[in-house]
Amino acid sequence: MLSKRLAAASLVSGLMCSSAFAADCGPEGQSIRILASDFPAIRAVVDQARANCAESAAEFSVNHTTEARQMMNAALTPNPAEYSSVILANSTLTQLMNDGLVRPLNDLVEKYEDNIPEHLRITIDGDVMAVAFMANSQHLFSRQDILQQAGVDSIPATYEEVLAAAEKIRSAGVMEHPLVMNLQTGWSLAEAFNTIYLGHDGEFFESGSAEPSVSSEEGIATLQTMKALVEYAHPDHLTHASNETQGLWESGQAALGIMWGSRGAPILEEEGSAEAVASNTVLSAAPTVGGGSTPSATLWWDGISIAANVPDEDAEATFAALVSALTPEMVAENNDDAVWMIDGFEPGPAAAGVTATMQGGARPYPMIPQMALLHAALGSELTDFLKGNESAEKALADVENAYRTSAREAGFIN
Amino acid sequence: MTTKAQSRIADSAVSSKARFRLSPLTVISLALVALWLIVAAFPFFWTFWGSFKVQSDFFSKVDWQNAIYGVNTIKETGSAFTLAGYYGAWVDEAFWRNVINSGIVVFFTVIISLTIGTLGGYALARSGRRYAFWLLMAALAFRAMPHITLVSGYMLPFFEWNIWGILPTTIIVLVAINQPFTLWMLHSFFLNIPKDMDESAMVDGCTRFQAFRHVIIPVMWPGVITTGLFSFLLAYNDFAVTAMLLSSENETIIPAINSFLGTTQVEGKVMYAVAAVVSATAPLFVLILFFQRQIVSGLTAGAVKG
């Protein structure tokens, strides 16, 4: 850790001496205060920004916390705000924008456009609200050796093929529960629904309004797909989130998995895995479903946003510092920590799944103001269906009722 | 008062020794105790043993016996025991900083809690008026409020007033939300100290506060120490308040342990959390051993009449 930081620092000082490449840190003597969640790729970006620009700033502080999402709105509300920047993702940008707490970045982007190609700009009605730097999505993990053993020749590309392959593995007596998915009641379960629902080309809301539309044909088809899938999943699947599914995978107890792309790199590493698991794991695009062509996944990005309630100089210095970190050198040093969207990224085998899913035309996680409420309703009301206590129609009606109750309270519908 | 209690304890110890015979009831009761001790200790010893293994052993999906024999630990480190978790937590992640923060928070929380709780508890025990009873009831209702609602309500004003993230704010919040419990306990301890003691001092011309200072304070320690221990444990083990109200440089040990687990778990870092938990329990051991007597005698004195 320390050596890495030293290396980065010396790299930067080296660059500074050759002056032409010195990081442009914007106005000097400002205060840079960053709130971020806690995982390696984000640490890489922030540490690089610190190495580049901490010297020219009066203050450079970072709070990496698992509670970032819970505190960001309160932290950015006062003027001046507690943090000048939040590193966020699709859903959290919506959460801040709902309260008007992040500023449009148009002038800043223009001024520091070197590291910000067009495709990284998150633009809403012409205003750049965030600058993305990495992508993530769910996709398929397969164990080649086991598929071959069960007589499946190709990597499944659709959920129908996934189900057929799972059945073959089961009937060949290789594994009773060959499938792993993140289905923990709550956020993960709802996210699993979202991916397959998007694969069925479903729409979450009636266009332009906050009225839900999940109680639809696509919704029922999605639940039926999920029901078919969990037949092949571990009986504890309703408690499985990323850490558990990764654990099952690494111990060689699963042959097909729908997991996050960010789990690719640790799974492909030999360390901590049972024999033959890492070398036989293949990452591929998220399956399509029901004859559709959209991969069943939601695309996510992580990116930089700047608080609305801070002085313009602080905002500029913070933006300049963070953008100065989005370089090929930073990517080269942390290549496998994420699927970077920055130049210089060399997609290794760990990025294959996310890249294929993106190229397949998967849809981004919807940035709709009331989406989080629907997500929460899905998370708590679908369980009864998967446990077999309820029909698909009833479960979706429950989802809509639960959503309407909370949306009414939040002022989205009357 | 104290001597009487002590001699009683001694009496009971002697006579329990004399009574020690193997009737069926005794056998059942001994078996129950033995069973309980195993059940109580097992998860902790499992954790203690596992803290010297690598993650793929301690959290093994392949075979739980790996946690005992350390198959992967041998493969990865060459020996069946590794200090990697402890090294990672204490050296790489500078866990000692969190220990210092916890020390500050816990020390001041206990001191302030006890000071204001003692004054309040004494007043409630001596007042005897209706409003004293209703205050106690109100304190109970306050305690019923889920902490998570309270904490999420504090966030915005604390950010507005620019007092978020610092230790003093957290200390005051911890003092305040644990005050109902402290007050109840201390109040029952003071009920146990005979009224005549301070009242006779007042007849001799002391003010209420002088009587409190010269007569009550010298005899109140068992109760105060017991209550202090509970305040200590509450402040030490708190997650709901500290995780939301402290910035990362001021983090105490429990949120720090949580951040070892991270937003997404990184291979190996979970063992930092396990090692940190084992380390964090060590001072508690010392504390319990040290105060064991006081906990017992203190609790008795108060709660019996509560």
Place this chain on the structure above:
Amino acid sequence: MKHRTFFWFILPTLSAMILFIALPIVSVAIQSLFVENEQVLVVSENCGPFGCTSTTKVDAEATAQLQEEQPLGQFNGLGTYLNRSHLAFAEVGEAWRGTDTLGEFWGQVSNLPFYRALFFTLTYTAVVTPVVIVLGLAIAVGVNNLPRLLKGPSIFISLLPFLVTPLVGALILFWMVDGDGVIGATIQSVFDDPTLSLKASTALTWTMLIVYGVWHTLPFSFITFYAGLQTVPEDTMEAAKIDGASKWQRMIHVVVPHLAPLMSFVTLMLLMDNFRVFEPIVSFKAEAHATSLSWIIYNDLRESGNPLYGSAGATSMLTIIGVVILLTPVLIRTWRDFNRKAH
């Protein structure tokens, strides 16, 4: 004690509690009577690395203006308390009219989040509280009868479940009870059923949560009762012994009555803490099979993006009311004690 003196003694603790608990409770109570202002939605074009889509966004200006006019939001009276996420009178009424048997009625009611949570919360409280009291007393008596040398270490070990932070303690236990973990695998071999999973069935999940609850809170009741046992008057015990009372009889007729006041203290605290059960549900990822009132609050505050303060506030107030109702018998007893002492 004079009113004035009382006031000065109680002032610091009272002001801390008023500032940090009472005022927030009042503000939460007020907030629960309001719902948020209308969020003005506008259609917008949203572009990023994954292409452009047409979505909606909140019109910040229009919404801010509404907010300025009504800073607290729209007054909703008890609407939030009565909606589907809380007491759901309308849905319960409909279920009552639309079903023929009590079982069917219950089936529909338990589909509502509040009643599902309340049912688990009450079951948990009703099982854990008495078990912890009885076991705590039994173990305290047992430890008290141990030879002196063994007493210290036994007390110490008994406190362990109380000392390890639930955050990690439950994480480790979650792995231990897994089908591949040490406890889960042992249970499977004891019942000779390799598919047995503690996490997959509602009944077993409840059992697991309740056992954990007992394990985690037993030290509190144990240590309190152990302390109480030290003060059982020897002369009464001796008298009972001379009268020919057996050990069991002495236990029932001398020890238990002596510990009665202590029991109401422990009951009070246990009832309150168990009614607010929350941590084990999250740590054991048991949401699929068990939810509690505190978990609903957590869910409203954390899982909904922008927190639903009104909804969380309403559930919090209902929790307080629930606690007060549960505690009433014990409180009446305290009231009588108080009057007896005062006069």
